[in-house]
Amino acid sequence: MTLSTRGIWDALADVEDPELPVAITDLGLVHSVTVEGLRVRVQLVPTFVGCPALDVIRERVRARLLRLAGVEHADVHFTYDEPWTLQRLTETARARLAAHGLSVPRARLAEPAECPFCGSTNTVLENPFGTTLCRAMYYCLDCRNPIERFRPPGDSLPAPDR
Amino acid sequence: MTGTWTGPDAPPAARDAHTRPALRALVLAAADDELILGHRHSEWTGFGPDIESDVALSSIAQEEMGHARVLYEQVAALDGVDIDRLAFGRSPQAFRNAVLLERPNGDWAFTIVRAWLYDQADAVRLAAIAASPLGTFAALARTLQREEKYHLLFSDAWLMRLTRSGPDGRARIQAAVEAAWPEALGIFEATPDVSVLVEAAMLAPAPEEQAARWDADVRARLAELGLDVPVANARTGGRAGRHTPDLAALLDEMTSVWRTDPSARW
Numbered sequence: 139m140t141l142s143t144r145g146i147w148d149a150l151a152d153v154e155d156p157e158l159p160v161a162i163t164d165l166g167l168v169h170s171v172t173v174e175g176l177r178v179r180v181q182l183v184p185t186f187v188g189c190p191a192l193d194v195i196r197e198r199v200r201a202r203l204l205r206l207a208g209v210e211h212a213d214v215h216f217t218y219d220e221p222w223t224l225q226r227l228t229e230t231a232r233a234r235l236a237a238h239g240l241s242v243p244r245a246r247l248a249e250p251a252e253c254p255f256c257g258s259t260n261t262v263l264e265n266p267f268g269t270t271l272c273r274a275m276y277y278c279l280d281c282r283n284p285i286e287r288f289r290p291p292g293d294s295l296p297a298p299d300r
Numbered sequence: 301m302t303g304t305w306t307g308p309d310a311p312p313a314a315r316d317a318h319t320r321p322a323l324r325a326l327v328l329a330a331a332d333d334e335l336i337l338g339h340r341h342s343e344w345t346g347f348g349p350d351i352e353s354d355v356a357l358s359s360i361a362q363e364e365m366g367h368a369r370v371l372y373e374q375v376a377a378l379d380g381v382d383i384d385r386l387a388f389g390r391s392p393q394a395f396r397n398a399v400l401l402e403r404p405n406g407d408w409a410f411t412i413v414r415a416w417l418y419d420q421a422d423a424v425r426l427a428a429i430a431a432s433p434l435g436t437f438a439a440l441a442r443t444l445q446r447e448e449k450y451h452l453l454f455s456d457a458w459l460m461r462l463t464r465s466g467p468d469g470r471a472r473i474q475a476a477v478e479a480a481w482p483e484a485l486g487i488f489e490a491t492p493d494v495s496v497l498v499e500a501a502m503l504a505p506a507p508e509e510q511a512a513r514w515d516a517d518v519r520a521r522l523a524e525l526g527l528d529v530p531v532a533n534a535r536t537g538g539r540a541g542r543h544t545p546d547l548a549a550l551l552d553e554m555t556s557v558w559r560t561d562p563s564a565r566w
Binding site for chain 1: 352355356358359360362363364365366367369370436439440442443444445446447449450453454
């Protein structure tokens, strides 16, 4: 059986991020797929370099590739040649992150944060750091819930109000 | 991974045996800085003055260690050693971090001032590497820059908050600036043979120009906050492996688990 790049991408769509209920292909973590005979090479883009999920993702990708008929070697590496940005999220990822209760900025973290519970943008930044490296904490002044917001690397944001 | 240094896509500074040791030394010094400060920050976990700062500093610690790791991976690929051995298996004299970063945390004001002075220096250093013809290393610097931005945001916000909080906060910040200043100047101590990279036009601006840039950035902000800048000579040595006993104490604790079984896989 010959391997197609399309088939590899389909298989990678089975791999979920360990901290978010979203496929790595929808999160935009896959940079490139190359097939050379029985060897598959996959390059991944990290959101945050220090993310403890990176090793888990790499191992999950390797294991998934090796389950494909016709794959004998799987090289999985993270590349830093291209930055991860919010533009890499698919609409599916956005919908799943929203269903998970995370607020996701459209293009920039500096936009007003939208409350995932009531939809209000009457929100304040509490902490640019949160429960994982890719989240910041906000508070909704309307429904009075704390909010977790997806935080991309390298975006500017206003200083906390307090 | 050795492709980073010798492969067809490796930058000339990595492929050329004349410049390679200097590039390795530069990367190792940056990695050691991040690991040692990351460890100091992690000591605040559970002890931060409020929960937001606790979460923030713990996240920053995790990111600094992540940065150290990816930088150690470059050095380890060249040396053919395991990265844990680089991080945990070296004597204090083999570390190339700036001395400032090994100092105990002291009070919250010293922690913030030290973090801020370093974050400013790291920003200048990463900007230089990112703008230099260093291929993968420049790309990596650009990635780290995007994360470090948040660290500076955090330390700068606290610097301002404490300085404007009243006489006690201001006095503590001023005292911390005075205590940290000579060793902060030491962050820009030249790493071994870095002049070779500069002369080969592989790194610009040079460390002394980076130091001048940092000095201007830092002075402008301190002046804005009404803080005095001390007059002092740089206290150096870290880039040559001359450390204070604080580093040995830090390593003793940080490596204690690893030393129980250096061959264990985690």
